[in-house]
Amino acid sequence: xxxxxxxxxxxxxxxxxxxxxRCDPISEHNRLYWYRQTLGQGPEFLTYFQNExxxxxxxxxxxxxxxxxxxxxxxxxxxxxxxxxxxxxYLCASSAGPPGTDxxxxxxxxxxxxx
Amino acid sequence: EDQVTxxxxxxxxQEGESSSLNCSYTVSGLRGLFWYRQDxxxxxxxxFTLYSAGEEKEKERLKATLTKKESFLHITAPKPEDSATYxxxxxxxxxxxxxxxxTILRVKS
Numbered sequence: 529x530x531x532x533x534x535x536x537x538x539x540x541x542x543x544x545x546x547x548x549x550r551c552d553p554i555s556e557h558n559r560l561y562w563y564r565q566t567l568g569q570g571p572e573f574l575t576y577f578q579n580e581x582x583x584x585x586x587x588x589x590x591x592x593x594x595x596x597x598x599x600x601x602x603x604x605x606x607x608x609x610x611x612x613x614x615x616x617x618y619l620c621a622s623s624a625g626p627p628g629t630d631x632x633x634x635x636x637x638x639x640x641x642x643x
Numbered sequence: 644e645d646q647v648t649x650x651x652x653x654x655x656x657q658e659g660e661s662s663s664l665n666c667s668y669t670v671s672g673l674r675g676l677f678w679y680r681q682d683x684x685x686x687x688x689x690x691f692t693l694y695s696a697g698e699e700k701e702k703e704r705l706k707a708t709l710t711k712k713e714s715f716l717h718i719t720a721p722k723p724e725d726s727a728t729y730x731x732x733x734x735x736x737x738x739x740x741x742x743x744x745x746t747i748l749r750v751k752s
Contacts, residue, residue, distance in 0.1 A: 532686075559738065570647075570730050570742025571687065584737055619686055623738075631677070632740060634686035 530554060532635035534620050540641045541610055548606045549638045553622030560603050561632060562595055563619040564588070571619050577603060610642045645670040645735050649743035656721055656750050664716040664746045666731030676714050677740060678707050679730040687730055690716075721750045 533552045541547050553560050559578050563571035574593070576584045579600035589595075592610075597603040607614055617639050621632040646669045656662055668676065675694050679687035691700045693709040700707050704725065706717040716729055728747050732740040 561739070563740075568744065570732070570744050571740070573739040573741070576738055584739065586739075621686075630738075631689055631692055633689060634679075636686045637684075639684070 532620055532622050532633055534618075534635040534638050536638060537636060538639045538641075540643065542643050543612060544609055546606065546608045547610060547640065548604055549618055549620075549640075551603045551605070551620030551622075551635060553602070553620070554624075554633060557622035557624045557633075558600065559623045559630070559632075560597055561621040561623075562603070562605050563621065563634075565617040565619055565637070566615075574605075607640075610640075612642050615640055615642045645733060645741045647731055647733055647741055647743035649729075649731050649746050651746060652744070653747040654749070656718075656748070658722055658750055658752045659720045661717070661719045661721070663718070664729055664731075664748070666714040666716070666743055667712060668714070668731075668733050670733050670735040670741075672735050673733060675734045676709055677732045677734065678714070678716055679732065681728045681730055681745070683728075690729075718748070721748075723750050723752050726750050 535550045561576050562574040565571040575595050577597040592608045595605045617637045619637045621634045623630040623632045648667045650665045678690040681687045691707040696711045704719050708715045728745040730745045732742040
């Protein structure tokens, strides 16, 4: 399977704990995106990388959230001191091609439950 | 601020009963409009990209059209396996997608 992969698929944690998610994009895709989706809503943009550079961050991304993409390959999203409101599906997508006209392909997501 | 509104929120069809889903958008400088299909517990699956008013694209029983203010996803003679949530998204400034809340489609045999 050469699609976007995400790990873990499910994560249950207690409030106040830190969690980290990983995304492996489609090979040779230089752009990588993180979105968050809550029940009954469409995905909401969190942040975007082109190669290893983080080019855009949403106002939704509080100081407790940090994302990295070392070496421009896989990416990690860390949430510190989790809150119940962080419970959601975290989706990763990747793309290639001319900016603004390329298609974003999504992974299966990581479902986070904060107790 | 870019906005996307999808209607109806939910749609129940009998197998073979054709219908349309609506996506209305307000953006400054549309670069692309995207349709995705999402099954429960899975990530969105890409269906179509439309770039300019008047453009149409087809895939099996699905046909997407675009005007200056909205897009339609037409479903012809749907089957139960077409049941899913259909998401519409726009790309304007930058590379991020702005999504609507989706339309939940249920097709009964």
